[in-house]
Amino acid sequence: MFQDTTRVDAVMTRCPVIPVLVVNDAALARPMAEALVAGGLTTLEVTLRTPCALDVIREMSKVEGALVGAGTVLNADDLARSVEAGARFIVSPGLTEGVAQAAVRHDVPLLPGIANAGDIMRGLDLGLTRFKFFPATVNGGLPALKALAAVFGQVRFCPTGGITEETAPEWLAHPAVACVGGSWLTSGAFDAGAIERRATVAATLGS
Ligand SMILES: O=C(O)C(=O)C[C@H](O)[C@H](O)COP(=O)(O)O
Numbered sequence: 001m002f003q004d005t006t007r008v009d010a011v012m013t014r015c016p017v018i019p020v021l022v023v024n025d026a027a028l029a030r031p032m033a034e035a036l037v038a039g040g041l042t043t044l045e046v047t048l049r050t051p052c053a054l055d056v057i058r059e060m061s062k063v064e065g066a067l068v069g070a071g072t073v074l075n076a077d078d079l080a081r082s083v084e085a086g087a088r089f090i091v092s093p094g095l096t097e098g099v100a101q102a103a104v105r106h107d108v109p110l111l112p113g114i115a116n117a118g119d120i121m122r123g124l125d126l127g128l129t130r131f132k133f134f135p136a137t138v139n140g141g142l143p144a145l146k147a148l149a150a151v152f153g154q155v156r157f158c159p160t161g162g163i164t165e166e167t168a169p170e171w172l173a174h175p176a177v178a179c180v181g182g183s184w185l186t187s188g189a190f191d192a193g194a195i196e197r198r199a200t201v202a203a204t205l206g207s
Contacts, residue, residue, distance in 0.1 A: 008109040008130040011067065011089045012158055012178035014043045017168060017202040018091075019185040020071055020160060021045060026052040028190050029059035035192040036185060037065045039199020045071040045091050045181060048078055054085040061086040076102035083108055091158075091181075093134055095119050100126045111158055115139050120152050129155050132181065137162030142171060149176035165201060172206030 012018075019041055023029055033044055042065050046057045049072050060068045069089035070082030079090055079102040088108070092099050095112040100123075103110035113134035114120050123131060133145055136159035140147075145159060159171050160181030171180050185198045 003104075003110065003127050003129070005129055008089075008111060009156070009178065011043060011069065011109050011111070012130060012156065014067060015041050015203060016172055016179055016206040017041060017185070018043050018045050018158065018160075018179055018181040019199070019202075020047060020181045020183045021056070021186055022047050022049050022183065023052065023056045023186075024050050026055040026059055029056040030063060031192050032186060032190065032195060033060040033063040033066050033068070035195040036199045037063055039196040039201075040203030041185065041199040043067045043069070043089075043179075045069050046087075047072040048074075048082065054081060057082065057085040057087050061088075073099060075099060079103060079106060079108070091132055093132075095123050095126075095128075095131070097126065100128065113160075117148060117151065120148065120155060124152075124155075130178070131155065131157055133157045133159040135161030136171070136180075137167075142174065145171070145174065145176070149174065165198065165205070168202070168205050 070087035071091040073079050073090050073092045076098045083106045090108055091111045093113040111132050114131040156178045158179050158181055163180045163182045164184055168180050171177050
């Protein structure tokens with residue numbers, strides 16, 4: 001299997017931060033996406049962790065400038081439903097052959113989660129070189145990523161899990177880190193102004 005690295009890189013390098021979104025109310029999808037895009041974050045990961053997630057993907061995809069993908073994709077069915085709803089990239093917490101094959105079948109960029117060297121080696125065997133490092137902070141943090149990056153020179157990462165506005169810059173400073181993911185942009189009660197302000201800060205991190 002072969003992954004078109006250029007397409008995954010296009011997803012990973014648009015913005016330094018990918019907001020990881022858990023949206024419980026589809027009515028909030030558009031205003032939330034608009035606030036993030038207004039702040040400069042245009043790559044949006046909608047987790048399939050709420051019943052309305054596919055509707056959220058549909059709604060957010062209507063926002064001009066937004067590149068909307070699906071997160072928490074656990075199997076080939078999740079992936080197919082996400083693509084059908086309009087997801088333009090797929091993020092999974094771990095790496096399975098089923099999800100990797102489905103991404104090739106549906107011709108959609110995939111960012112699968114890895115946690116160790118063995119995961120990365122299985123990914124390389126499947127033709128993958130771009131991974132989400134998950135859960136990043138509890139999994140050894142930046143020292144662990146540095147150790148993995150030293151071995152796998154061709155690999156690029158999107159660390160996710162436990163990263164904050166304060167800690168994102170130290171991750172982004174590592175050359176193997178293309179972007180980071182995080183839920184801090186939209187945490188708390190919905191507040192479009194606060195989301196836009198946080199996005200504005202996040203959009204310039206690492207530059
Ligand atoms: O559902 C997924 O696939 C995930 O990516 C899990 C978490 O939503 C992210 O790891 C965000 O973690 P925090 O920024 O620490 O809240």
